[in-house]
Amino acid sequence: MMLVFGHTGQVARELAALDPKAIFLGRDRADLTDPEACAAAIRAARPRAVINAAAYTAVDRAETDPDTAHLVNAEAPAAMARACADLGIPFLQISTDYVFDGAGDQPRSEDAPTGPLGVYGATKLAGEQGVAAAGGTWAILRTSWVFSAHGANFVKTMLRLGAERDRLTVVADQIGGPTPAADIAAACLRMISVMRDRPDTTGGIYHFAGAPDTSWAGFAREIMAQAGLGADIAEIPTADYPTPATRPLNSRLDCSRIARDFGIKRPDWRIGLAKVLEQLKDKA
Numbered sequence: 001m002m003l004v005f006g007h008t009g010q011v012a013r014e015l016a017a018l019d020p021k022a023i024f025l026g027r028d029r030a031d032l033t034d035p036e037a038c039a040a041a042i043r044a045a046r047p048r049a050v051i052n053a054a055a056y057t058a059v060d061r062a063e064t065d066p067d068t069a070h071l072v073n074a075e076a077p078a079a080m081a082r083a084c085a086d087l088g089i090p091f092l093q094i095s096t097d098y099v100f101d102g103a104g105d106q107p108r109s110e111d112a113p114t115g116p117l118g119v120y121g122a123t124k125l126a127g128e129q130g131v132a133a134a135g136g137t138w139a140i141l142r143t144s145w146v147f148s149a150h151g152a153n154f155v156k157t158m159l160r161l162g163a164e165r166d167r168l169t170v171v172a173d174q175i176g177g178p179t180p181a182a183d184i185a186a187a188c189l190r191m192i193s194v195m196r197d198r199p200d201t202t203g204g205i206y207h208f209a210g211a212p213d214t215s216w217a218g219f220a221r222e223i224m225a226q227a228g229l230g231a232d233i234a235e236i237p238t239a240d241y242p243t244p245a246t247r248p249l250n251s252r253l254d255c256s257r258i259a260r261d262f263g264i265k266r267p268d269w270r271i272g273l274a275k276v277l278e279q280l281k282d283k284a
């Protein structure tokens, strides 16, 4: 049986859809501000593998709440990874494009230098380092710009604003790969299964993002088009959209390593978007 930290989050919900037999620990059963309680939950459940799909994902709020973000994003995954290493079971942590500084215009590989611009990215990077230091069989899946029919994400924000306004201003100089949460969940399950068969030739850090790379404005335009909303998307530079946390400009991830080791290809996010819009229609 698989143990998943997270219950209501985007990726956790999609893991539940694909593997309903897994155990999902929400905040009520495992609070990541208590890392040792998370490790104890793993020892008590004795699962065959653990996926951490919980995180402090409020990028701007993290700037003024760094201690909580550090416990949740850095200390908790490190404690989980140590518990898994002790039990000899695989551990999969999900991380982010925000560990990079976003310089340049080339896709980054897994061993490119990191340089987070804000507290969220810095705490997620510390979490990666804690997981790697734990030893055992582990993988870190770095993804970007996650969306789904559940929870808070850019697609749902754009649908709400696009229904209210004729014109939206959206940044056009941050470039990355929007990634459907359902594809992340499928990638996680495949990685766990392959890692259990081939622990010696798999593991480490992997990049995984939807294709093709686009800007937030390009993403917004496709959302409006597929949803049949008429709102005009006006492109603006990041400087015209001030936020507490600085975001990387270049979030392009080179995803060739996950294709090589696991046969997992970049999904077309436009297809994932169509599925999410269908799900939202069914919910309404």
Ligand SMILES: NC(=O)C1=CN([C@@H]2O[C@H](COP(=O)(O)OP(=O)(O)OC[C@H]3O[C@@H](n4cnc5c(N)ncnc54)[C@H](OP(=O)(O)O)[C@@H]3O)[C@@H](O)[C@H]2O)C=CC1
Binding pocket: 006, 007, 008, 009, 010, 011, 012, 026, 027, 030, 031, 032, 033, 052, 053, 054, 055, 056, 057, 072, 094, 095, 096, 097, 124, 143, 144, 145, 146, 147, 151, 152, 181
């Ligand atoms: N969202 C994105 O765009 C991206 C996300 N990622 C990474 O992907 C992973 C999954 O993200 P996603 O599914 O989008 O996350 P969501 O923001 O949808 O959900 C985060 C989950 O973490 C839980 N959580 C937060 N704090 C705690 C805590 N103290 N104790 C227990 N649970 C807690 C939340 O619980 P509750 O509902 O109770 O608040 C929620 O279920 C994360 O590691 C994230 O860093 C990477 C790149 C992009």
Ligand SMILES: Cc1cn([C@H]2C[C@H](O)[C@@H](COP(=O)(O)OP(=O)(O)O[C@H]3O[C@@H](C)C(=O)[C@@H](O)[C@H]3O)O2)c(=O)[nH]c1=O
Binding pocket: 057, 058, 059, 096, 097, 098, 143, 144, 145, 146, 153, 154, 157, 161, 168, 169, 170, 171, 174, 216, 241, 247
């Ligand atoms: C709502 C809105 C946002 N924006 C900009 C702000 C920001 O640069 C970009 C996306 O906004 P968001 O608030 O969704 O971005 P953000 O919460 O920073 O999204 C990030 O979340 C974390 C968890 C990750 O790991 C990242 O991969 C990334 O997905 O769009 C506009 O330009 N116009 C708008 O009307």
Ligand SMILES: [Mg+2]
Binding pocket: 057, 058, 059
């Ligand atoms: Mg956000």
